[in-house]
Amino acid sequence: MIKTPVSRILTLILLVSFFPLSAPARALETSASAAILYDATTGQTLYEKNPDQQMLIASTTKIMTALVALRDGKLTDTVTVSRNAAGTEGSSMYLKAGETLTLEALLYGLMLSSGNDAAVAIAEYVAGSVPAFAGRMNEMARSLEMWNSSFANPHGLNHPEHYSTARDMAKLANAAMENETLRRITSTRTVTLAGRSMKNHNKLLGSLEGCIGLKTGYTKAAGRTLVTCCERSGRRLIAVTLKDGDDWNDHRKMYEYGFSTPWEPVPEEPELSWPTPKAPELPPVTPRNLTVMGNFLGEVPVTGGRWGTVPLIAGTTLGVQVPYGAEVDIRLELDRPLVAPVTLGTKVGVAVFLVNGAEWGRVDALCGEEVPVALDAADTVAPLSEEQLYGLEQMSATPEPLSSGWQSYEQAWDRSYGRGQSAPYWEQASARETSYNREQASARETSYNWEQASYNWEQLPASFG
DSSP states (O other): OOOOHHHHHHHHHHHHHHSOSSOOOOOOOOSOSEEEEEETTTTEEEEEESTTOOBOOGGGGHHHHHHHHHHHSOTTOEEEOOHHHHTOOSSOOOOOTTOEEEHHHHHHHHHTSOOHHHHHHHHHHHHSSHHHHHHHHHHHHHHTTOTTOBOOOSSOOOOTTOBBOHHHHHHHHHHHHTOHHHHHHHTOSEEEETTEEEEOOOTTTTTSTTEEEEEEEEETTTEEEEEEEEEETTEEEEEEEESOTTHHHHHHHHHHHHHHSOOOOOOOOOOOOOOOOOOOOOOOOEEEEEEOTTOEEEEEEOBTBSSSEEEEEESSOEEEEEOTTOOEEEEEEESSOOBSOBOTTOEEEEEEEEETTEEEEEEEEEESSOBOBOOSSOOOOOOOOHHHHHHHHHHHTSSSOOTTSOOSHHHHHIIIIITTOSSOHHHHHHHHOTTOOHHHHHHHOTTOOTTTOSOOGGGSOTTOO
16 A cells, blocks of 8 residues: 555654654662752752751861851961861871961861861861851851751761751852852862972862862761762752762762753842941940950960970950950960970960050960970871771771781771770870879979969869860
8 A cells, every 4th residue: 555645644653652762861870878969050959869868977067167267267367276286187288286377278278188187277266166166167057058967076077966968068069169269279179388289189170071179078987978069051060979989970970960951041130229228336345354264375385395385374364345346466475485394384474465556464374284395206197088098998898908917997097096006196105105204203393393283274264175
């Protein structure tokens, strides 16, 4: 039978119905315990997997740390590294106690080297202490509507009150990418600052089209965490994966999927003009304590000590009225250069408080901790980076002995930090300190008696930390 034109058209329709011109898009799958792909341009969620499950987030925490630091500090601010910050465990930019760096250099060490020491140095400078800084982190989390998140520290080491979700981390990443300075830092692949060469841990920079950040993370409990951002043709996508052993490939798949979905730019709303608000009146002079007994005043050098500096604290409370917005500085005047051993509570000088350059009061400056004499031979062990820690754990999963002779992740950690012992290196130091002992020190320090001291740690305010 000869087919008519109508029958040919029907035949073509049937063929197309059985053999579509293009294959349907495959469903996206990831190895993550929780994940989300967010379109920051349109506000749409393109993919999600357990997006509201509260989980550990490791060093992706440092996105929040950087945002708070940029809000409350200046890039040109000079920061002096405390002994507490320099001794922070985990990944590091290798800060030294007493070293001074700009806040900008610390932010590069925070986001590129994932320095836990940089995180603590930033927190202590911006807020005075790690707990106070964590309070500011939670304050910003509420402002970003991160309702299922809680922050307890600036670096992301495991803590029962430190967690977030994939959805909340996408909100945080979106806010971070709106900050021009943070976008510049997180998109930097390598940089040399403060005598250090730093390399970004984000492997997608330079290997994935349009990738501009953000942050990697890893602890043994949290697993691998990754937050990234990618821009193509005016469209910005944000990907978050938590506890994902194949995060690099998963993020590539997520972006391939996301950029293949259709979208339409959101039209810009016309700008509205509003009357200029009246400037608020400044509050009057209010009472304020310039310092409270036991408050931290600063750090000064010590010669011949186990560590090179000692913190000084206020011996008394100085309550004065200071004008609103006045600039307050502290000048430390020592009676003599400090030589180890140094004892807790010893008066070594005075702290002069300057308000707008003029002296407003003085307090005794006391040693806030003891500094024993230096060891004859000090051993120093550099902490491992996140990538090294992850590699050690992966190697410990193999049944064959490692080439280096380490048989497990725990032994590798002990070899780095504890010299193969069960306790950390710094807790075993006293066993090797043959050049210093407490009983011998008291015999030499005839000018000071521990039991008769007018100041001791228990008498200091509980708030001093």
